[in-house]
Amino acid sequence: MTGRRHLLPALLAVAWAVAGCSPQSPAAAGASGADLHVEILRTLDHDPNAFTQGLEIDGAELLESTGRSGESWVQATDLTGGVVRARAELPPPLFGEGITVSGDTVWQLTWRDGVAVARDRATLTEQRRVPFDGEGWGICALPGALVTSDGSPTLTFRDPVTFESRRTVQAVRDGNPVTRLNELECADDGAIYANVWTTDSLVRIDPADGRVTAQIDASALRDALPPGPRAVDVLNGIAQIPGTDRFLVTGKYWPRMFEVRFVS
Numbered sequence: 001m002t003g004r005r006h007l008l009p010a011l012l013a014v015a016w017a018v019a020g021c022s023p024q025s026p027a028a029a030g031a032s033g034a035d036l037h038v039e040i041l042r043t044l045d046h047d048p049n050a051f052t053q054g055l056e057i058d059g060a061e062l063l064e065s066t067g068r069s070g071e072s073w074v075q076a077t078d079l080t081g082g083v084v085r086a087r088a089e090l091p092p093p094l095f096g097e098g099i100t101v102s103g104d105t106v107w108q109l110t111w112r113d114g115v116a117v118a119r120d121r122a123t124l125t126e127q128r129r130v131p132f133d134g135e136g137w138g139i140c141a142l143p144g145a146l147v148t149s150d151g152s153p154t155l156t157f158r159d160p161v162t163f164e165s166r167r168t169v170q171a172v173r174d175g176n177p178v179t180r181l182n183e184l185e186c187a188d189d190g191a192i193y194a195n196v197w198t199t200d201s202l203v204r205i206d207p208a209d210g211r212v213t214a215q216i217d218a219s220a221l222r223d224a225l226p227p228g229p230r231a232v233d234v235l236n237g238i239a240q241i242p243g244t245d246r247f248l249v250t251g252k253y254w255p256r257m258f259e260v261r262f263v264s
Contacts, residue, residue: 043259053066061079152181193216226256228253247262
């Protein structure tokens with residue numbers, strides 16, 4: 001479904017944001033164990049019928065994936081014009097989850113279907129399905145590795161070609177495991193950011209040992225939502241604007257997407 005006008009016309013302004021902001025360093029993002037909150041910089045339109053599972057900016061495009069059987073799709077939207085360039089539906093009964101880009105491949109997780117879908121980056125056409133054990137929730141890409149979540153405190157580091165598990169870490173804050181890790185974003189500062197399912201919180205995780213270095217209160221986003229055609233669901237979806245300290249954040253069936261910074 002190429003050429004269809006997307007509900008994010010204001011994304012054209014992201015171009016100046018990418019060019020005009022400096023990257024965020026781990027120190028600038030807050031001290032170890034810090035409590036942060038979101039600072040809303042801009043409000044953008046978002047498809048209120050999108051049950052958002054994954055969000056990522058790659059080059060000049062925003063990629064988004066959605067969930068629920070019969071409602072799952074992945075699409076690539078031009079950031080400068082807000083036009084959907086490519087879109088692919090995930091056939092039922094598959095239930096889509098997070099996505100990420102690794103080289104020329106878009107990896108799309110499924111929830112309880114036991115497969116990850118490898119798609120061509122240019123066309124989003126399905127190339128192959130790879131079986132994996134357990135549930136699929138979020139996914140992001142580090143240099144040389146894919147990182148996946150399954151709703152537990154466990155982050156699994158996988159081979160970016162075969163999808164085989166290489167190692168795991170447990171997300172822990174102050175000695176306590178952090179559960180319900182959902183959508184993931186591997187950021188420029190070397191950290192992994194994760195939505196915490198059913199909450200208005202995100203966490204920042206050190207991929208080396210799983211230590212949670214910050215908890216981020218994003219409740220201000222829900223407070224800023226207008227009524228939509230469907231009842232809004234949970235916060236889910238985070239994508240760093242590359243080379244900046246800014247992120248796009250949204251939720252399932254949210255009529256808005258927000259450009260934010262994480263501040264103390």
